[in-house]
Amino acid sequence: MLLLTADLVLTGPDGDRIPDGAVLVDGSTIVAAGSRAELDRHPGAAGAQRRDFPGATILPGLINGHAHLVWDASMAMLAHYFDADDAELLLGVVGRAQRALRAGVTTLRDLGDRRGLVLRVRDAIDRGELTGPRLLGSAAPLTPPKGHCWFFGGEVDGIEAIRAQVRHNAALGADVIKVMASGGQMTPDSPPTWAAQFSRQELRVVVEEATAAGLPVAAHAHGTGSIAAAVAAGVSTIEHCSWQGEQNSGPDLRDEVAREISARGIAVCHAYPPDWRGFAEFVGEQRFAEAVQRVRWMDERGVAFLPGTDSGVPTSVFDDYAGALSYYVEAVGWTPGRVVELATAGAAAALGLDRVGRVSAGFDADLLVVDGDPSADVHALRRQRLVLTRGEPVTPA
Known part of the structure; x- marks a missing residue:
């Protein structure tokens, strides 16, 4: 047994807080969470190892909804990727996953790798052979x-090829099916970001085949046409969701599509980087x-958000998730408490995870201890005192 105490426990939902709180952990599971006085009387507390954190907050481990662990976040990330063999990439995946964990990210969803390498690392972590965050991979x-x-190896041409690739990824053990509904910026000589890469019928087949395998679908979609098609197909999350008009004509915001995203419970992963100020200067x-206005516009229409960073692309590092979350406070204007919920309980709900994202009895002991109160100051998330993954302590970054 392990008993953690702190000035404050944030259980996950915004506003749900326990002053002078404590959390009791047995192995990989949270046994109880409550006031320090209550848990001092708990039957399991008597023989527990005790760690007190004055001036600190205990909260759920953070969840990053969009990353690419095979990329190294350098300006030459694609060249490094092409030059690396699978053994080199595997080592990089492990190192970057551990870097994210030390910065408080206890769950990370990877949305694109070569030959399921991230899934192999996930399995080694699950078996206890490696220390790392809880990984979900596509x-x-x-x-x-x-x-x-x-270049990841998921090229498909036609309905039957789509079905075959979804089945292949499912057989590898994928947790989610990723489809590039629109073009993107990182691939030379590929369709532009606003251009649709699949028809509505093809996207429906992706969702149909994934659903048959019991898997959600994440759709990369910048163009408004591809966003609308992904929504109609029934995807689970939309990555980026930039609302770009055709021929790069500027924003094409469609109220009815945004409201349909909300009605269907589809989460949008805006995927902005930790160095969002540098990115703002660049663009x-x-x-x-x-x-920023697109995020506010979607929020006004009830769209749910899933935070993520697209870690691995240039300058989007793995060990400063707090920097990425500060974007929603300092640029978008949301409260720190809302953003903490977004990156914990909200992200778990968006990803369909029912044992993480909260400090509550029966949940897995994925916990973060930081100096200060992150519900008042989002930058407190950078001041890690302790990270627990499935009850195992990790040295913070």
Whole structure:
């Protein structure tokens, strides 16, 4: 048994807080959470190892909904990826996953790798052979020939090829099926970001086949046409969701599509990087302001958000999730408490995870201890005192 105490426990939902709180852990499971006085009287507390954290907060481990562990976040990430063999990539995946964990990310969803390498690391972590966060992986995303991220190995041409690739990824053990519904920026000589890469019928087949395998679908979609098609197909999450008009004509916001996203319970992963200020300078003031306004516009229409970073692309590092979350506070204008919920209980719900994201009896002991109160100051998430993954302590970053 392990008894953790702190000035504050944030259980996950915004506003749900326990002053002078404590959490009792038995192995990989939370046994109880409550006030320090209550847990001091708990039958399991008498023989428990005790760790007190004055001036600190205990909260659920953070959840990053969008990353690419085979990429190294350098400006030459694609060249490094092409040059690396599978053994090198595996080592990189392990190292970057552990870097994320030390920064408080106890669950991470990877949305594109080569030959399911992330799934192999996931399995080694699950078996206890490696220390790492809880990993969810998609293996190779579906994309048309020479489409966005074709180099992961998920190229498909036609309905039967789509079915075969979904079945292949499911057989590898994928937790989610990723489809590149639109083009993207990282692939030379591929369709532009606003261009649709699959028809509505093809996206329906992706969802149909994934559903038969019991898997959700994450759709990379920048263009408004591809967003609308993904929504109609019934995907579970939309990545980026940039609402780009055709021929790069500027934002094409469609109220009825946004409201349908909300009605269907589809989560949007905006996937903004930790260095969002540097990114704002790179894209320019107008484009950055448009991106912020799109988030506010979707929020006003009831869209649920899943935070993620697209970690692995240039400058989007794995060990500063707090920096990415500060975007929603300092640029979008949400409260720190809402953002903490977004990255814990909210993210778990969006990903269909029922044992993480909360500090509550029966949940897995994925916990973060930080100095200060992150529900008042999001940057407190950078001040890690302790990270627990399935009850095992990890040295913070």
